[in-house]
Amino acid sequence: MEVRDRLLKLKSAAVIAVCLFAVVLFFPGEAKAEFTLMGNVFAAGGTSGTASTENSLASLSAYRIGIPGQIGKQKNGEDPQCEEKIFGADPMGFPAYYLTDVQSLDQWVDSPAAGQSVVAVLQTYAGQFANCAWTGAAYVAARKKTITSDDIIDLSLVFDDATMAAVPQPVSQTVSYYDATLTWAGISQDPDNVISSYTVYRSTAPGSGFQALTYTAKQEKGGTVTFTDASLNTATTYYYKIAVNFEWGGTGNTINPYFISEARSNTVSVTTLAANDTDLILNLRYSPSSAQTVSTGQIITLIGSVYNNGTEYIENITMSPLVVSGTAGSMVLLSGPVPASVASLEDGSTVYFTWTYSANGTGSMQFTGSAQGTGQSSGTIYLARERSSHIYTIQTAASLSSEQSVSRNTASVGQELTVILTVTNSGQAASNNTTAGINVVGVSGTNTFNAVSLAAGPGSGIIIPGGNAGYFTWRYSVTGTGTVYFSSFATGYDANSGNTVNTVAAPSSNILLQTPSALTADIVSPASVSLSQVFTVLMRVTNTGQAAANTIAPNLTLSGGGTTSLLSGPSPASFNLSGGSTANFTWTYSATGAGTVNFSGYAAGTDANSGAGVQSASVNVNTVIQTRPNLQAVAFIWPSQVSVGQAITMVLRVSNEGQATANSLQPVPSLPGKSGTGDASFSSGPNPSLLAYLLGGTQNSFTWIYNASVSGNFSFSSRAEGLDANEGTSVASNAASSGAITIQTAANLISQVHVSQTQISTGNYLTVRLTVTNTGQAGANNVAPELNLIGSAGYFLDDGPSPASTSIGGGLSAEFTWIYLMQSGGNLQFNGRAAGQDANSGSVVASSFTNRDVIVQEAAVLISSISVSPVYSAVGWTITTVMTVSNTGQAQAVNVSPSFVIDGASTGSVTLIGAPASPVSINGGAAHHFTWTYSAASTGSVIFSGSANGQDGNNATAISSAVNTRTAYIQTPASLASSVVIDPVVIS
Secondary structure: OOHHHHHHHHHHHHHHHHHHHHHHHHOOOOOOOOOEEEEEEEOOOOOOOOOOOHHHHOEEEEEEOOOOOOOEOOOOOOOHHHOOEOEOOOOOOOOEEEEEEOOOOOOOOOOOOOOOEEEEEEEEOOOOOOOOOOOOOOEEEEEEEEOOHHHHHHOEEEOOOEEOEEOOOOEEEEEOOOOEEEEEEOOOOOOOOOEEEEEEEEEOOOOOOOEEOOOOEEOOOOOEEEEEEOOOOOOOEEEEEEEEEEEOOOOOOOOOOEEEEEEEOOOEEEEOOOOEOOOEEEEEEEEOOOOOEEEOOOEEEEEEEEEEOOOOOEEEEEEOOOEEEEOOOOEEEEEEEEOOEEEEEOOOOEEEEEEEEEEOOOEEEEEEEEEEEEEOOOOOEEEEEEEEOOOEEEEOOOOEEEEEEEOOOEEEOOOEEEEEEEEEEOOOOOEEEEEEEEEEEEEOOOOHHHHEEEEEOOOOOEEEOOOOEEEEEEEEEEOOOEEEEEEEEEEEEEOOOOOEEEOOOEEOOOEEEEOOOOEEEEEEOOOEEEOOOEEEEEEEEEEOOOOOEEEEEEEEEEEEOOEEEEEEEEEOOOEEEOOOOEEEEEEEEEEEEOEEEEEEEEEEEEEOOOOOEEEOOOEEEEEEEEOOOOEEEEEEEEOOEEEOOOEEEEEEEEEEOOOOOEEEEEEEEEEEEEEOOOEEEEEEEEEOOOEEEEOOOOEEEEEEEEEEEEOEEEEEEEEEEEEEOOOOOEEEOOOEEOOOEEEEOOOOEEEEEEEOOOEEEOOOEEEEEEEEEEOOOOOEEEEEEEEEEEEOOEEEEEEEEEOOOEEEOOOOEEEEEEEEEEEEOEEEEEEEEEEEEEOOOOOEEEOOOEEEEEEEEOOOOEEEEEEEEOOEEEOOOEEEEEEEEEEOOOOOEEEEEEEEEEOOOOOOEEEEEEOOOOOEEEOOOOEEEEEEEEEEEEOEEEEEEEEEEEEEOOOOOEEEOOOEEEEEEEEOOOOOOOOOOOOOOOOO
């Protein structure tokens, strides 16, 4: 099982114990919740240790950073004789550990909280436990852990493993007459860096009397710690031991802010060197006096006298470096000691060493030093004990600054000016025999001799103590005009060093020497105002003199046909006015009646320098009161009927029926409102976009151009706004609405070509019709047809177009007709369209071309012929008769039937056996055969006669062939007689 597993099991056991213990929480005041600390402790070197190693005999001190005085100990340890000893290592190889409640037993008065950092310090040292003796070296260990919210819930905090480390043993490094230096190895086993320093204890007895020194040695983790004790006596043995300081921040320790271990190192002793410290006597003093106050920057000389009170020569006498105590940096060494050493000093004699310093900072300080030499014959070391000089007080050097004031910045001739120079000593040293001087400087060519003359000046020099001020006064009489200023300064002497101190010249501001004041006035009022307008009247007053004029007040009188009501004024009731400047009196009026108002008046006051009265000349000005602008708007729109896409002009005519001008006139909003079932899209306007002004009694117009976009009724509305030219307030017209116009969809022509026949025969008339429909709402005017013929057929225009032109209302149709005579065969294509003008916009509208194709064929022509077979026959024979009918035209011949008879002139007769079917159709260029069969009935001639009749297939025109005849002959049958003749009769 791992060591940490064991701690977790111990923690679980602790939690169970807390749960059992928590029953008492139902009885307030009887118990307090636990908070358990636990952690493993290993022996030095990281082993688990045994029951007798340093980790098993450690104590616990647990505290929280920044919380003073509350230290938790191990309670109820495994050994009742040593209750505060932690649990020791066991034979199973588990290390020592601590497990203790720090809260319910009131070791921690303040309850633990998340975020608090806890330090657990383990110590082992001799005499720690009376009944659990430890005789080895002292050991310490420490771990730091921050409490989390989970720890608060668990009522416990588990630390990382701690490993004991021996308290370092100090070693003597250097020993002198008055000081000794110790070193030791800083503890490296400090994983949480809680060791901050070491406390050093010193005694002159080996086993008792140890006192902590007032300064500590800084921790050097794993490095060398150095500590110097510089307050020792010669030839004395001192004993030292050290303790370890852990960070805390509490206030319950000997030396704050540390927790100091009780575990301490073994003792180390040092013995300072022996010397004669009675027969070499040092005295430090100042030159020239034994006590002195100096100023910063001042140079001082320090003299050290060394007296040989022994019975032999003392050789090689040197001074130790002087220690400057008191205010840090108050003195800076410039030179010394001089001499650096004295080779030999006879007994009963004195030698002097000299140093030069510069006072660098304020405060009190003194010098401390010692001297050393060697007996010529005995070789004894002689030490002059440390001596300190008298206290030296350093003040900041006298430092003068000045501020000059003059009784007035402006003055008139004959007046008096008082100049006071205030001189302040900001140093600590006094300024002695401080005197002041002054110069009068002319500006811009001013002659100072003519401008002012000195009436009285300051007396002799004065002393100005540090931090105080002195005052110097001059009085001048003003004798002329111009501009001057006074530049004054002061000089004194530092009371300590005698150094001269001066102020920087302090110039005054320019002093204006003036002529008397003189007033002029003019009245400023609006040239025109509107009725009820609140307006301002100014009286502008100018002081043309150089001197100011005081308590200037106005006098204003009103007259004329217009009327006003005074609302306020004059404001201010009076004012003061410097020379060459201007200021205004203000009255506020309300215009109550139309007409002209005359304002007249003047201003009067007193000269600021002399007190004499001054008054301006009287002035006057007129203001015309007008009726306010009265804007009346009328809206127009035209034309009254338009087609979609057609431009619409909208006009807002605005007239000003008031007297006052209206400025910055514009339609509001800039695009008019629209209404109706139709609509139009913006094209341009308003034009103008802004009328700079509209005089009373005049009118002007704003124009917009829109394009009709949706059919229906349409109107617009708008109004105009501007500013009353007099008072700048807003004025607005009435909202004007136009009459409604009608927006129609534009005339739109659609045409279609129609022909009476798509196939026709020559010699016939073809009728061509162009049907034109206006699908728009607007009418189409002056609609004329256009018909183009293309093809190889021959034709002649017999009539048309009819009509030549016409007007077609919206949604209506018209028809144009042409009549052509077909003269020769071929193909024809009729391309037709119509064009006119939109009845509203006049825009040209045209239909697209449409076409129809016509085939013109030569008219059908019938030619017939009759054939008989056999021409000669006998009674009883079959006679076949064929009428061949040919169509020599291009058109088809239809309903063709033969007309076939036996001519009455015939002498023979036949009997009909079979006749052909009819009628038939015969294509152009083709032929048809009609066949009859007869039986010859009697002899003689039979005359067959006939023709063909039909109609032209294109036009149903009757056509026929010429009559043809053919004759057949019927004869009696041949009667043959035969005989046989043999010749020869006999053959061989």
